[in-house]
Amino acid sequence: MRPSGRDLSEMRAVSIETGFTKHAEGSCLIKVGDTHVLCTATIEDRVPPFIKGSGLGWVTAEYGMLPRATNTRMRREASSGKQGGRTVEIQRLIGRSLRAGVDRVALGERQITVDCDVIQADGGTRCAAITGGWVALRLAVNKLMKTGDVVSDPLVDPVAAVSSGIYAGQPVLDLDYPEDSEAGVDGNFIMTGSGKLIEVQMSAEGSVFSRAQMGELMDLAEKGVAELVAAQQAATK
């Protein structure tokens, strides 16, 4: 009944290729089905003004989409002169989510910027960006620990994200674009490897949902995140 023929609770195929670019301190190309996101992590010694001198670290994120990542070419944000509302919303979410899994004292006064650039989009780009972004962050932190710049591991728990939603009246896991564009309700669930919640966003465009449905979507999400965390572990071992 799903356009892709998947079961209701079946994720798309996930692959994570680490070291996709050579300059970044950490990088990977994550593929969740036909959604491909390049994630890089950059370590810098400077921190934002509001924590200067605090001894605390910072993790932030930026998100972009190549103009022809989508079915129809979108105008390049650099040429239109500003990041759209959707971009801003997503990159703030990625940053908040990744920070939730970081011990900022252990990280020390430095900043890690995670860039997530969508090479090809087929639904769920923000979730793939968070899941792949954590891998890039993990690899960058590994480098800091190898050099001894960081002693105690600041990444206390993996962070991954997945979507679920009501499609054609049924709760389904990991919506692809054809599902996403038709779904009455969709949610994004950002969770830790130990099953804690970091952020939940459920939204109904021109529709409503019940607490019971909310529970079903959460059940699916827990299953999906567990699979993603396993993929992260495999990639960064």
Add this chain to the structure above:
Amino acid sequence: MRPSGRDLSEMRAVSIETGFTKHAEGSCLIKVGDTHVLCTATIEDRVPPFIKGSGLGWVTAEYGMLPRATNTRMRREASSGKQGGRTVEIQRLIGRSLRAGVDRVALGERQITVDCDVIQADGGTRCAAITGGWVALRLAVNKLMKTGDVVSDPLVDPVAAVSSGIYAGQPVLDLDYPEDSEAGVDGNFIMTGSGKLIEVQMSAEGSVFSRAQMGELMDLAEKGVAELVAAQQAATK
């Protein structure tokens, strides 16, 4: 134990003064404690390009904050040359939320723009904006129905929003600024008068939460929204 002395499940005082400005088709000044938001609804015959000719209506929202609505003066967005990420995120939320309560066929091919401008801020401005925005929308639609431009009521169910969160380890309803700035977890719940969910956003900055806590916060939100809907009904009777 709350800075304001309120009980854990106690809302701040709510007042809604309708007709606060004379030009708008609908307007109100909503006060939720010391958070004061001016909401106006403007009816226009044009609709966005993507629904032109569809016969469907559109509801959209914009959000702003006066520079000295806050404790410290913020730079005016008009002078800094763009709306910040937070502004964009909030106004998209308001628009989506209000649309969820609208029968766009009944509204007919016209657009209603709801402007929410924060006169004074003390936490929870986005929730006050949604709750007050719906009142402005209600009043504007009443005008359309009085003139016969709209025949069947397109506002199928009231829409209101409230926050809850974990403050000092306890779930509390309707966070004010001192609570909001200290809360480990906070959520915004947008619901209908009949208790359905439109949007749920729960977020932990540098922290995590459990499904059980999520349930407690939802319980509080249901109580708060019921009180807000009663205030909306009283104001627009």
Add this chain to the structure above:
Amino acid sequence: MRPSGRDLSEMRAVSIETGFTKHAEGSCLIKVGDTHVLCTATIEDRVPPFIKGSGLGWVTAEYGMLPRATNTRMRREASSGKQGGRTVEIQRLIGRSLRAGVDRVALGERQITVDCDVIQADGGTRCAAITGGWVALRLAVNKLMKTGDVVSDPLVDPVAAVSSGIYAGQPVLDLDYPEDSEAGVDGNFIMTGSGKLIEVQMSAEGSVFSRAQMGELMDLAEKGVAELVAAQQAATK
């Protein structure tokens, strides 16, 4: 003969509600007929670079209009990405006018920013902004004097502003919007409580005027400013 039925030299009703918002060091909502402007004064320790270290203070102003303050909704300047020419022109005028009544040595090296935001417009918003802006400034300076940060009063003379113009061939005081949009000549007069001139702007759009008419408009303005200064004094006593 005036649309409002007022006499040629009759001002609209004026009210000034002080303390309209709680965060600002000084604030008021001034109403001149149906023109309502919220004015707030913010004290900051920093001054613009060009007077740093001079020991002199600075007073500046910003002006904005809520999108639906007017009969037809105007695009939000924050969303269009810049302040329009009219906004820039008006806020520079407000700043210059208020500074004319300030002893900048007595103020000391600090800056006061006066924000004037039009809640509802019906002609004469720049004059109401100056008159109300001075009240906000007065209240903020009072606070500085109460704490002893400022010893000698830097506000040497009140500042107020009023318009007059030629409407239907007759000189009239305090133009409302229906008059303003039809007037062949209109002027804005910024004066002190002691009757001195700070700024005079008289302008004929597609028309011309004589020195004799200029004198008549000034006579009206002197009467209007005297009434406004009385209202300022009453409000800040």
Add this chain to the structure above:
Amino acid sequence: MRPSGRDLSEMRAVSIETGFTKHAEGSCLIKVGDTHVLCTATIEDRVPPFIKGSGLGWVTAEYGMLPRATNTRMRREASSGKQGGRTVEIQRLIGRSLRAGVDRVALGERQITVDCDVIQADGGTRCAAITGGWVALRLAVNKLMKTGDVVSDPLVDPVAAVSSGIYAGQPVLDLDYPEDSEAGVDGNFIMTGSGKLIEVQMSAEGSVFSRAQMGELMDLAEKGVAELVAAQQAATK
């Protein structure tokens, strides 16, 4: 007593070289002492949307200053990404002033854009721009009349502008930069060839002035404008 040795009521030397550039329908380089402004008039068939179909013409103006027109290099507005407040204020003034001398019915539904670019600045650039701008406009209209596109002369009365102010306690005509930067009060007077007023702007930065002083400055201005109009007539004969 004036830095330049001029009498109190003495203008700087004025020269107007017409046809300074070959492409524009009208152009001149006006020199008022060391203030040099290049003015060009461009005729276009399109008019602004708000008068489309009205049969009325439009005259508008833009103003710019080359980066090193001034003693210290100013940042190029094209590179800083926007026109400053002073630029916007001045170009609106030029446009309003020139329109006051135009019979827009006689002009017919077309637009003339007058560009005023300051090549070298020494005080009084806005007045020189208006005076020279009218010459460019005159030449462009002459072309329209020669071709028969316009039959009845739409330029009913010349428009010229001059400054006067209180310098070192004395009223002086046509302030140059050393005077302008020290003057307590300065005014710009835009008048017609027949001695009518179009716009009066008098302003005291950190000072005040009386009605009597206002009269003295107006007297000076009337003398100056008469001389400028004579120079315009000589240049466009």
Add this chain to the structure above:
Amino acid sequence: MRPSGRDLSEMRAVSIETGFTKHAEGSCLIKVGDTHVLCTATIEDRVPPFIKGSGLGWVTAEYGMLPRATNTRMRREASSGKQGGRTVEIQRLIGRSLRAGVDRVALGERQITVDCDVIQADGGTRCAAITGGWVALRLAVNKLMKTGDVVSDPLVDPVAAVSSGIYAGQPVLDLDYPEDSEAGVDGNFIMTGSGKLIEVQMSAEGSVFSRAQMGELMDLAEKGVAELVAAQQAATK
């Protein structure tokens, strides 16, 4: 003597992977050594206003660099609010170069936009973008010919580009980043498969060069372009 150990006239390894993304009408990932550029071609029915109705086609290009494509993270152009001068210069070059190989009558009134996004940079990104951009263009045109939308092949001759320069006093082919940053003179040569020149840019930063040196660099470039054209043919066969 070259940092990479290459001979003076030796290109880096070149690979072209076609079909790298699924949505674009043509796409490839071109690798010239460690410089990796993703090129996509998008076919649209609209053309720029200046050729509307002419029956002629248009080819244009945009260029971007991911923030961490370089050794040090660069600010994202979308977030800084505009494309830098270097970006603008490069994308205009790519567009001009590709158009030189296109019969715009045969293409018909449609536009192909070639997006070149640098995934990893190690010198010579503009040349790689042109060479890979032509491949994406070739693939998109193939699609148009397969569907019969285009009958006669508009790609009259392949287009490819290579750099050469004076490094450590010696003429070398295909500069990588360590060479490029030290070279006294560097040139970019855009040529056709049949050995004709489309664009030559030779530039000495803080240095000069002779006509004889210019000839040597051209000789190297001819060799390099021949190899690149062979790689293009192999990839698009």
Add this chain to the structure above:
Amino acid sequence: MRPSGRDLSEMRAVSIETGFTKHAEGSCLIKVGDTHVLCTATIEDRVPPFIKGSGLGWVTAEYGMLPRATNTRMRREASSGKQGGRTVEIQRLIGRSLRAGVDRVALGERQITVDCDVIQADGGTRCAAITGGWVALRLAVNKLMKTGDVVSDPLVDPVAAVSSGIYAGQPVLDLDYPEDSEAGVDGNFIMTGSGKLIEVQMSAEGSVFSRAQMGELMDLAEKGVAELVAAQQAATK
């Protein structure tokens, strides 16, 4: 056969009027036929951050065009909010070219900004800007040497630029606008007084060219630059 009646290798008339504006440390109005460019040089003590403390000087350039320098009025870049791609490309070229003739050690840690503003355009504005820009630079450096701020002359060799191209199948020198808009191939050659090359840009819009043609265009350019350098020497003697 050329529209202007010139011989194939004949330059337009060149005149250079130095001291055109009084404030700049160096200035000239260069006229190459009907192309008129005002060039000013500004000396500042600050240098760009990347050479601060290095003891080296910097020369940079900005380029602009007055709105009616061209046959049709162009939108003012200050009002459109950014410099177009063509402007950016040209001003980067001017800066690079002038720097090539400067001994930055001899100049000392200061910056000279050369502003080139096109008053009237008829083809070849970038070449006129470089040739005139060098004259303004020469005059400014003369001032530094007269005051003793600079001891050894940092201008090692004059810099001038000229265009040549293939027009109607023939190589011609110094293209004017009618030729430039029809030319299949055009090149800009920036050279030193001693005949060395600084930058060569040859470009074919929708066409191609051979190495033999390239040589012919270079021959013409060498002749043109020699004449321009003579004019520079005459003007700055």
